[in-house]
Amino acid sequence: MKDAAPLFAALGDATRLGLLVALCSSGPLTVTRLSSKFAVSRQALTKHLDVLSDAGLVRSSRQGRERIWELEPRRLGDAHVYLERLSRQWDEALDRLKTYLES
Amino acid sequence: MKDAAPLFAALGDATRLGLLVALCSSGPLTVTRLSSKFAVSRQALTKHLDVLSDAGLVRSSRQGRERIWELEPRRLGDAHVYLERLSRQWDEALDRLKTYLES
DNA sequence: TTCATGGGCAACCTCCAGGTTACATGTTGG
DNA sequence: CCAACATGTAACCTGGAGGTTGCCCATGAA
Numbered sequence: 001m002k003d004a005a006p007l008f009a010a011l012g013d014a015t016r017l018g019l020l021v022a023l024c025s026s027g028p029l030t031v032t033r034l035s036s037k038f039a040v041s042r043q044a045l046t047k048h049l050d051v052l053s054d055a056g057l058v059r060s061s062r063q064g065r066e067r068i069w070e071l072e073p074r075r076l077g078d079a080h081v082y083l084e085r086l087s088r089q090w091d092e093a094l095d096r097l098k099t100y101l102e103s
Numbered sequence: 104m105k106d107a108a109p110l111f112a113a114l115g116d117a118t119r120l121g122l123l124v125a126l127c128s129s130g131p132l133t134v135t136r137l138s139s140k141f142a143v144s145r146q147a148l149t150k151h152l153d154v155l156s157d158a159g160l161v162r163s164s165r166q167g168r169e170r171i172w173e174l175e176p177r178r179l180g181d182a183h184v185y186l187e188r189l190s191r192q193w194d195e196a197l198d199r200l201k202t203y204l205e206s
Numbered sequence: 207t208t209c210a211t212g213g214g215c216a217a218c219c220t221c222c223a224g225g226t227t228a229c230a231t232g233t234t235g236g
Numbered sequence: 237c238c239a240a241c242a243t244g245t246a247a248c249c250t251g252g253a254g255g256t257t258g259c260c261c262a263t264g265a266a
Contacts, residue, residue, distance in 0.1 A: 004120060007115075008114035008120075012109070013112065017111075021192070
């Protein structure tokens with residue numbers, strides 16, 4: 001469960017969420033292409049993409065002199081599992097609270 | 104959607120996740136009680152609880168000389184909505200990718 | 207070959223998260 | 237009233253996140 005923290009941390013930045021959304025809507029893109037949609041520099045975006053990559057949310061591959069960034073499908077399932085587990089735990093806590101209040 | 108970033112950021116710390124889990128399993132607790140389960144100081148935990156509180160994930164109330172911390176149920180739903188929305192967006196991206204690969 | 211372009215690399219800056227220690231405040235029980 | 241205990245407050249430290257600029261390297265096109 002502790003593995004979830006870096007994943008959430010990667011999601012906990014507006015710019016990185018924006019990158020994910022951009023890759024969702026526009027498909028695989030180049031850093032330079034992406035940087036035209038954001039206010040920060042290309043290098044800053046590269047750092048953010050590295051963070052997302054370390055979290056396994058994104059993947060990159062070289063094609064000629066370009067580097068293509070895309071969403072990492074397999075990791076998305078893992079993230080979903082974490083999210084489901086956490087919310088289920090919360091639901092159980094709510095159930096316990098409800099039971100407690102009704103007793 | 105940009106509102107989701109602070110929420111994920113609040114979740115993006117192992118200690119804070121631990122606090123949430125502890126409050127899930129043990130119910131409402133005092134900072135001092137909680138601090139017996141963690142390696143860090145009481146003041147550090149207070150800061151983490153403040154972060155969780157700012158994110159709306161946790162709520163506190165004074166009872167005499169003690170302050171009781173508990174999960175905030177209403178905000179949990181909001182978090183779930185964000186998570187669902189994000190994963191749905193991802194699923195749609197996967198569908199588009201799948202469609203693209205099959206075409 | 208040459209040059210324009212995409213990207214990596216490195217140095218640097220600033221700010222704040224996360225942690226500590228020390229001390230002040232408030233409340234409860236005897 | 238006073239001692240003990242839970243908490244609030246403040247000052248401080250350190251590392252790293254997030255950003256910038258400048259420069260170098262590789263590659264593709266003319």
